[in-house]
Amino acid sequence: MAEPSILSETRGAVALLTVNRAAALNALDLPTLAAFQTAFAAAEAAPEVRVIVITGAGEKAFVAGGDIRDLESRQGLPHYLELGEALHRTFNRVEACDKPTIAAVNGFALGGGTELLLCTDIRLLAETARLGLPEINLGLFPGAGGSQRLMRQVAPCRAREMMFTGDQITAAEAVALGLANRTVPKADLLAEAMALAERIATKSPLVLKLLKRTLRQGMEMPLPQALAHEHAMIGLVLDSADAHEGCRAFAEKRAASFRGC
Known part of the structure; x- marks a missing residue:
């Protein structure tokens, strides 16, 4: 075979x-x-x-x-x-x-x-x-x-x-x-x-996903529109549990445990 x-x-x-x-x-x-x-x-x-x-x-x-x-x-x-x-x-x-x-x-x-x-x-x-x-x-x-x-x-x-x-x-x-x-x-x-x-x-899979989309889509836009797109996408990130887990982990001086949500 x-x-x-x-x-x-x-x-x-x-x-x-x-x-x-x-x-x-x-x-x-x-x-x-x-x-x-x-x-x-x-x-x-x-x-x-x-x-x-x-x-x-x-x-x-x-x-x-x-x-x-x-x-x-x-x-x-x-x-x-x-x-x-x-x-x-x-x-x-x-x-x-x-x-x-x-x-x-x-x-x-x-x-x-x-x-x-x-x-x-x-x-x-x-x-x-x-x-x-x-x-x-x-x-x-x-x-x-x-x-x-x-x-x-x-x-x-x-x-x-x-x-x-x-x-x-x-x-x-x-x-x-x-x-x-x-x-x-x-x-x-x-x-x-x-x-x-x-x-x-080890990073947040959700944030990596949204970051990749922001980078890929923003490259096809004029800069003012790309910045507006970034502004909207970081707002989505801040609705995630991973963003708040990362901030808490930093404040508590420990490794973050990202779950992708």
């Missing part, structure tokens, strides 16, 4: 999803995307899960893009209706998730791998990891959100250079560009990602 293309496990309040196609450098095809959506939806729905970590199997790749042989055989409309739709549906779900997401990038994150990374909240990179959008070298361009998300996350001139040349960048360059939080020795990557996830999981 073939191994599952996505491995899913829960460690305390953290779900760990691993793209498990190491022989194919964890390339994304339709079955893998379907399995990822199923596993991700389960982690989203699980009340005990507060943070989701995403990584790749093996030593070489996080996700090394799509299956090139599959892309070569495709025509426009079938691609739009099948693989393209699946990619956008999957990545949009990661981006819109109310639970914090962390990418633990253990190797190559090319094409769809970089596009997946762009949807996550926090990105830790192995020192040997490399990122890139090499689609231009195949007569294509990033079509799973990369052409739009990258322009919104780094200086447009640098985004254009990455997409026009198709060049890979190092982990250190990605951090300098603001595409990742920091580099980590490869041997420590998963442990550090899980430790960070566990720290975040």
Whole structure:
């Protein structure tokens, strides 16, 4: 029996999803995307899960893009209706998730791998990891959100250079560009990602949810409207038991016990 293309496990309040196609450098095809959506939806729905970590199997790749042989055989409309739709549906779900997401990038994150990374909240990179959008070298361009998300996350001139040349960048360059939080020795990557996830999981899941919505929605608004939106959302937070528990715990010099309500 073939191994599952996505491995899913829960460690305390953290779900760990691993793209498990190491022989194919964890390339994304339709079955893998379907399995990822199923596993991700389960982690989203699980009340005990507060943070989701995403990584790749093996030593070489996080996700090394799509299956090139599959892309070569495709025509426009079938691609739009099948693989393209699946990619956008999957990545949009990661981006819109109310639970914090962390990418633990253990190797190559090319094409769809970089596009997946762009949807996550926090990105830790192995020192040997490399990122890139090499689609231009195949007569294509990033079509799973990369052409739009990258322009919104780094200086447009640098985004254009990455997409026009198709060049890979190092982990250190990605951090300098603001595409990742920091580099980590490869041997420590998963442990550090899980430790960070566990720290975040101690916070109020309700407040994290409302904060993520405030950040995501506010980015699409002019500043005056975004500030008004923030004003309304913090009012919702102050109606929560968690907000009052946090304030009491601070006053009583003890750790807060957040219940998500």
